[in-house]
Amino acid sequence: MGRRYLSLLVTALVTAVIAFMAHTAGAQSDNDPETDDSQTDIASDARMSPADRLLRTREFLVERAQTRPRLQPPPIGRPPLRNDRAMVDWDDVSATMAETRRRDAAGANAASAASVPRLEGLRALAPTQLQRVRPSEVDAVQMPVLVPGSDEILASVQVFGQADAYSAIADAGNNLAFRISGARKRLVLEDPPAPRVAMERMRSARPPLPGLGARYVITRSDSSTDLSFSRFGCGYVLSLMCDDPDGDARCAEDDFIVSLASSMVLLNENAGSGQ
Amino acid sequence: MRAGSETQKGNTTVNLLIGLAIVSLCFLAVWWYEKQAVESVPPQFADELEDEGSAIEEPDAPSGAIPEDPPDTLPGDEDEDIPPTDTPLTDAQGDVFAYLPVGDLLPLSGPGFVDDTVYRPDIVFPTEDRVFLNSQVYRYGGYQGSLNGMEGGQCEIANYDYPWQDTFCEKRSRNQDLCPGGGHEGLDIRPASCTKNVHWAVAVEDARVIDVRRHWVTLQTADGTIYNYLHLNMGALEVALGDDVAQGQRIGVISNDFYNSDGSSVATTIHLHFEMYENYVASDGADPLFTKVNPYMTLVSAYDAKLRE
Numbered sequence: 001m002g003r004r005y006l007s008l009l010v011t012a013l014v015t016a017v018i019a020f021m022a023h024t025a026g027a028q029s030d031n032d033p034e035t036d037d038s039q040t041d042i043a044s045d046a047r048m049s050p051a052d053r054l055l056r057t058r059e060f061l062v063e064r065a066q067t068r069p070r071l072q073p074p075p076i077g078r079p080p081l082r083n084d085r086a087m088v089d090w091d092d093v094s095a096t097m098a099e100t101r102r103r104d105a106a107g108a109n110a111a112s113a114a115s116v117p118r119l120e121g122l123r124a125l126a127p128t129q130l131q132r133v134r135p136s137e138v139d140a141v142q143m144p145v146l147v148p149g150s151d152e153i154l155a156s157v158q159v160f161g162q163a164d165a166y167s168a169i170a171d172a173g174n175n176l177a178f179r180i181s182g183a184r185k186r187l188v189l190e191d192p193p194a195p196r197v198a199m200e201r202m203r204s205a206r207p208p209l210p211g212l213g214a215r216y217v218i219t220r221s222d223s224s225t226d227l228s229f230s231r232f233g234c235g236y237v238l239s240l241m242c243d244d245p246d247g248d249a250r251c252a253e254d255d256f257i258v259s260l261a262s263s264m265v266l267l268n269e270n271a272g273s274g275q
Numbered sequence: 276m277r278a279g280s281e282t283q284k285g286n287t288t289v290n291l292l293i294g295l296a297i298v299s300l301c302f303l304a305v306w307w308y309e310k311q312a313v314e315s316v317p318p319q320f321a322d323e324l325e326d327e328g329s330a331i332e333e334p335d336a337p338s339g340a341i342p343e344d345p346p347d348t349l350p351g352d353e354d355e356d357i358p359p360t361d362t363p364l365t366d367a368q369g370d371v372f373a374y375l376p377v378g379d380l381l382p383l384s385g386p387g388f389v390d391d392t393v394y395r396p397d398i399v400f401p402t403e404d405r406v407f408l409n410s411q412v413y414r415y416g417g418y419q420g421s422l423n424g425m426e427g428g429q430c431e432i433a434n435y436d437y438p439w440q441d442t443f444c445e446k447r448s449r450n451q452d453l454c455p456g457g458g459h460e461g462l463d464i465r466p467a468s469c470t471k472n473v474h475w476a477v478a479v480e481d482a483r484v485i486d487v488r489r490h491w492v493t494l495q496t497a498d499g500t501i502y503n504y505l506h507l508n509m510g511a512l513e514v515a516l517g518d519d520v521a522q523g524q525r526i527g528v529i530s531n532d533f534y535n536s537d538g539s540s541v542a543t544t545i546h547l548h549f550e551m552y553e554n555y556v557a558s559d560g561a562d563p564l565f566t567k568v569n570p571y572m573t574l575v576s577a578y579d580a581k582l583r584e
């Protein structure tokens with residue numbers, strides 16, 4: 001009988017120890033930041049009292065907070081290696097426009113309705129042909145000033161030019177604000193952070209823009225849907241601002257912004273002639 | 276045999292009951308141990324827990340909970356061989372400036388985006404007064420505040436306190452490539468107090484005003500960098516479309532303007548949503564990518580410089 005009690009006691013203790021270890025391991029995995037944002041955590045959090053949640057948040061803030069010393073402060077973060085001014089490949093600009101002209105001509109000569117000229121590509125347009133564009137704004141820019149060739153955008157577009165950068169804003173249709181920006185200078189990052197490297201991979205994985213041949217990425221946030229691409233040595237970003245970014249297909253899906261980026265007009269065709 | 280079997284069965288039952296009692300005692304001990312650990316509230320939060328949930332409409336100057344107590348320097352404590360103890364940097368109100376590392380979002384508020392790049396080391400901070408970078412959605416006054424036990428109004432005094440938190444790639448309903456499960460590609464900046472139209476936003480660099488519509492003002496520098504200021508009082512801006520602005524120049528006052536294209540209002544908290552686009556290359560020879568970047572460390576750097584002025 002005594003031996004039996006002893007074995008029972010040992011079994012009970014071993015069970016309790018195993019249960020405790022399992023519980024502790026579970027608590028540790030709850031604290032793992034990798035799993036912080038999972039739906040599972042939200043579900044398990046539903047059982048926590050508001051006071052416990054607040055306590056968890058407070059502890060998180062206290063544990064992670066850091067301060068800056070008043071004397072001899074260490075550097076903050078990492079600056080870029082340098083800021084380069086790119087060489088603009090104006091020959092490529094000319095070649096791309098020539099290719100679009102060739103395709104337009106082929107389309108115009110085709111008898112079949114199925115072969116109407118494609119809209120994709122790059123065509124020149126003088127700023128004087130645009131009602132709200134001041135030619136001096138375009139003349140100031142020493143990089144290709146690209147604007148989507150959509151009729152709605154061209155009807156309302158305004159350009160703000162600087163030597164190595166420009167932006168253009170317009171209405172792109174019903175309840176839709178549009179902006180395109182370009183930059184000739186680029187920051188060279190030292191060991192770019194992993195998400196930036198991942199973006200580079202995303203860009204490589206997509207097929208190029210029809211007509212322009214540029215690889216691109218699309219990102220979406222509260223404030224805009226953005227399409228970023230580079231061409232002729234410069235960086236460009238198109239932004240669409242919808243009232244309902246999740247419900248309006250022009251912002252929520254890729255097709256519309258890709259179609260805008262695939263059909264561009266060049267407002268400063270002669271900017272490269274002196275360079 | 277039958278009688279013996281019943282006795283044996285009785286013994287087994289007793290043994291099982293005793294075993295269960297021991298196991299229960301062990302679990303009770305474990306439970307008691309954990310309860311004790313959880314109830315050890317850090318002293319600086321004891322007060323806040325008491326009035327948890329109360330929304331203060333117009334707070335006085337925030338108390339400034341200090342995550343790290345300044346070291347005691349009693350007279351006579353100094354040792355000549357040890358250099359004088361440093362103290363943490365404080366703001367104009369004397370509160371210690373504290374911040375969480377980049378990418379450390381509040382619990383359950385999204386994946387974050389760890390990027391310690393100070394893209395523009397020479398900018399000035401985008402506001403004149405002190406500010407508090409923290410979530411507008413996952414704290415008091417936000418629709419997801421309850422996830423963090425922060426139920427109450429936006430003017431809750433704890434919203435106006437350090438430490439700062441990053442909100443880049445904070446979770447939204449959409450899913451996207453840059454922030455899987457995220458969707459907030461900017462930083463939310465709460466002004467010094469919960470009063471709109473009194474705290475100024477300023478130009479971080481010399482720039483051109485290239486967009487003023489609905490609830491945003493956009494600047495572009497000569498290098499191409501874009502800064503987006505959202506939710507200013509759009510009816511009382513100090514700049515106009517096409518203007519050249521100088522670094523530090525006032526743009527407008529921080530408010531909660533948020534409009535649809537037909538002019539109808541959308542509710543939001545009093546804050547400045549700040550965005551930054553950079554054209555960058557990830558390595559020499561690569562094609563540039565002109566996208567939104569996380570301005571968190573750029574702003575930490577600019578705030579640090581501002582507090583040392």
Ligand SMILES: [Zn+2]
Nearest residue numbers: 461462463548
């Ligand atoms: Zn925001």
